[in-house]
Amino acid sequence: MKKTSNKGMNRRDFLGLSAIGLSGLTILPSYVINGVRVAPSDRVLMGTIGLGRQALSDFRGFAGASGLQVVACCDVDTIKQQRYKKTVEEWQKSKGLSPRCDTYEQYEQLLERKDIDVVEVVTPDHWHALMTIHACQAGKDVYVQKPLSYTIQEALVMTRVANDNKRVVQVGSQQRSSKEFQKAIELVQKGAIGHIEKIYAKVGDPPKPFDLPEMPIPGNLNWNLWLGPLNDGKIHYHSDLAPQITLDPVQNETLWGAWRWYLEMGNGYTADWGAHMFDIAQAAIGMDGSAPCEVIPKGYNGTQYMTFKYKTGVVMTEQPYLEDNPGAQGIKFIGTKGWIEVARGYIGCSDPSLIPADIAGTRPQPRGQQQRPAGQRPPQQQRPAPTREGLQFEISSPHMQNFIDAVRSRTKPIASIEVGCSTAITCCIGNIANELGRPVKWDPATYTFIDDKEACSHRLMHYEYRRPYHL
Numbered sequence: 001m002k003k004t005s006n007k008g009m010n011r012r013d014f015l016g017l018s019a020i021g022l023s024g025l026t027i028l029p030s031y032v033i034n035g036v037r038v039a040p041s042d043r044v045l046m047g048t049i050g051l052g053r054q055a056l057s058d059f060r061g062f063a064g065a066s067g068l069q070v071v072a073c074c075d076v077d078t079i080k081q082q083r084y085k086k087t088v089e090e091w092q093k094s095k096g097l098s099p100r101c102d103t104y105e106q107y108e109q110l111l112e113r114k115d116i117d118v119v120e121v122v123t124p125d126h127w128h129a130l131m132t133i134h135a136c137q138a139g140k141d142v143y144v145q146k147p148l149s150y151t152i153q154e155a156l157v158m159t160r161v162a163n164d165n166k167r168v169v170q171v172g173s174q175q176r177s178s179k180e181f182q183k184a185i186e187l188v189q190k191g192a193i194g195h196i197e198k199i200y201a202k203v204g205d206p207p208k209p210f211d212l213p214e215m216p217i218p219g220n221l222n223w224n225l226w227l228g229p230l231n232d233g234k235i236h237y238h239s240d241l242a243p244q245i246t247l248d249p250v251q252n253e254t255l256w257g258a259w260r261w262y263l264e265m266g267n268g269y270t271a272d273w274g275a276h277m278f279d280i281a282q283a284a285i286g287m288d289g290s291a292p293c294e295v296i297p298k299g300y301n302g303t304q305y306m307t308f309k310y311k312t313g314v315v316m317t318e319q320p321y322l323e324d325n326p327g328a329q330g331i332k333f334i335g336t337k338g339w340i341e342v343a344r345g346y347i348g349c350s351d352p353s354l355i356p357a358d359i360a361g362t363r364p365q366p367r368g369q370q371q372r373p374a375g376q377r378p379p380q381q382q383r384p385a386p387t388r389e390g391l392q393f394e395i396s397s398p399h400m401q402n403f404i405d406a407v408r409s410r411t412k413p414i415a416s417i418e419v420g421c422s423t424a425i426t427c428c429i430g431n432i433a434n435e436l437g438r439p440v441k442w443d444p445a446t447y448t449f450i451d452d453k454e455a456c457s458h459r460l461m462h463y464e465y466r467r468p469y470h471l
Contacts, residue, residue: 047072050123061397129154146275148420153462170403171420177399194337204269212238229465271427
């Protein structure tokens with residue numbers, strides 16, 4: 001197991017790092033993006049922390065954002081550092097820029113860069129809190145992938161620190177910026193299908209105990225840094241947790257990092273997809289910044305599906321929203337006057353006249369039966385892993401552009417940290433109820449469980465970080 005000397009440092013330690021000289025940084029001229037020349041004063045410089053397949057996918061969106069330039073990257077895997085560096089520098093060359101993307105193993109060094117305006121955090125969930133907190137304290141705005149945090153306490157501290165430091169934080173719940181989900185929220189909120197009584201939100205199963213066998217740690221991976229604050233001594237290296245890649249020949253990840261499926265380090269589909277679907281459901285019923293007041297786990301006294309109850313009387317269940325396609329992730333709002341179904345690339349309604357034809361899309365079909373109009377790209381969750389082919393990375397991403405616009409205007413982005421906090425809390429409460437095997441009651445006003453010492457002390461409320469890390 002590798003060891004490094006300045007991991008887990010607190011704020012005082014972080015500020016005491018020796019300054020990294022800026023004299024060698026590339027001076028970037030004005031350049032053209034989407035036909036518009038961007039002046040140096042309007043440019044936003046970004047560093048990326050966490051360089052797996054999600055970071056590659058996100059780079060495509062950020063590459064299309066007006067005036068953004070990636071100048072640094074960080075990962076505990078040296079091979080992934082080089083892959084990302086090569087990707088960014090190929091893109092820079094295509095824009096007539098001097099290629100420069102500096103690499104780091106320790107994120108504190110990247111945060112010390114005075115030229116960097118924003119940071120993207122694309123790491124496993126257990127690192128989101130410390131990296132986002134330290135970035136905010138270092139004066140950086142942050143785009144942090146969903147779910148916002150691994151625990152409830154992390155989400156609350158992250159939100160407080162971001163606001164105390166007046167930082168713009170966008171959570172990577174990109175469905176907030178998608179037209180079909182925005183339309184669903186609009187229709188529900190204006191009462192188009194009457195009073196909402198039930199919501200079906202299909203996300204998937206909670207996490208399971210870690211059961212992968214131990215494997216030798218590859219030399220390109222700093223496993224000790226990957227673990228970071230995690231304190232469970234049962235967590236050992238397996239390639240599924242941090243999928244390996246090669247550069248020659250090029251072999252990218254063949255699976256998503258499996259850490260998310262194990263309760264010792266992730267929150268399963270409950271958070272992986274709940275951070276998308278529960279998020280939209282809560283936005284539509286006016287529960288942004290709040291959470292359910294009670295969660296009943298699947299199987300308790302015959303309860304068929306995990307059930308979330310809100311103080312307004314709305315009940316949301318984690319269950320299929322399409323009878324003929326039970327595995328499809330999506331949402332169904334059921335009101336007194338009709339229903340609305342929404343998923344990526346699709347929105348339907350009991351009154352079809354309410355849905356504009358240009359965003360209706362195609363209803364998800366069971367695997368093997370999917371049909372799409374000619375020329376329509378696959379739904380986002382089914383897209384292939386991105387390739388490293390320069391301009392193929394540049395796409396239009398309204399969610400990334402919304403973040404950059406918010407950074408410039410110093411306003412709240414569409415998926416603010418408060419939004420991410422309430423959604424993360426909802427996901428954690430669901431998993432706590434599931435692991436305890438009984439209902440739990442939550443007070444959204446005080447952020448506490450009601451008369452429940454067992455739930456209050458649960459690791460998903462807060463766990464003691466491995467020394468020397470601390471929240």
